[in-house]
Amino acid sequence: METFEVYSQAAELVDIYALRYQVYCLERGFLPASRYPARLESDGFDRRSAHFAARSSNGLVAGTVRLVLSKGEPFPFELHCPPEEGFKRPPPEECAEVSRLAVRRDYRRRTGDTFYGVNARVRRGRAHEPDGSERRERSPLLVLGLYREAYRFSRANGIRYWYAAMERSLVRMLARHDFDFMPIGPECDYYGPVTPYVADLAKVERKLRKSKPELLEWFQHGA
DSSP: OOEEEEEOSHHHHHHHHHHHIIIIIIISOSSOGGGOTTSOOOOGGGGGEEEEEEEOTTSOEEEEEEEEEOTTSOOHHHHHSOOOTTOOOOOGGGEEEEEEEEEOGGGOOSTTOOTTSOOHHHHTTOOOOOSSHHHHHHSOHHHHHHHHHHHHHHHHTTOOEEEEEEOHHHHHHHHHTTOOOEEOSOOEESSSEEEEEEEEHHHHHHHHHHHOHHHHHHHHHOO
8 A cells, every 4th residue: 555745855855866766767768877876866847846756565655746836937848848839828827747757666567567557558548447356456546646646736736737748658547537638739759759738627627526526536535
């Protein structure tokens, strides 16, 4: 069973940065490991981010994600994977960017799992979740739990819109749970092939209230 936490102090962030180094530098090779001699991956956006992590029962950080806040400056995706001309941006103070999602290797147990713990069958759009324990095993609860904590932070701090530059596998997994992101630009090479998206949390809530009220209840009030 994982516990989900919000991190803010430098000492608390060490384990998060260590996991990001493992995934983004060593496993995926998106960032040169030589740039981080302390084996901690961090960047300038971390100073204006809210950080979330899931800790396993033995205390290890099993997964992490951050919300980059505007603070009057550009979001990361705008510098590397900008939206199409004509995209009408929401007020920046109501926006944040979901970024640096990482899942520990131990939590990607199945053959075909991506680096987010999403299985290849989901990536190809043919996933099926049977009832019972197998369904619980296949459900990406760790990623959803991280998004739940980011959602609660957002709604408590006046954030309605989420940007994200994501791979298709992650977008499809979230869509299967009626957590819809809309594309706002073309695919680009930004830590792999990704597309910029935006989600309106108010619209997500309305859809979940009709289609998956139990999931919305878990997002809003679940432990």
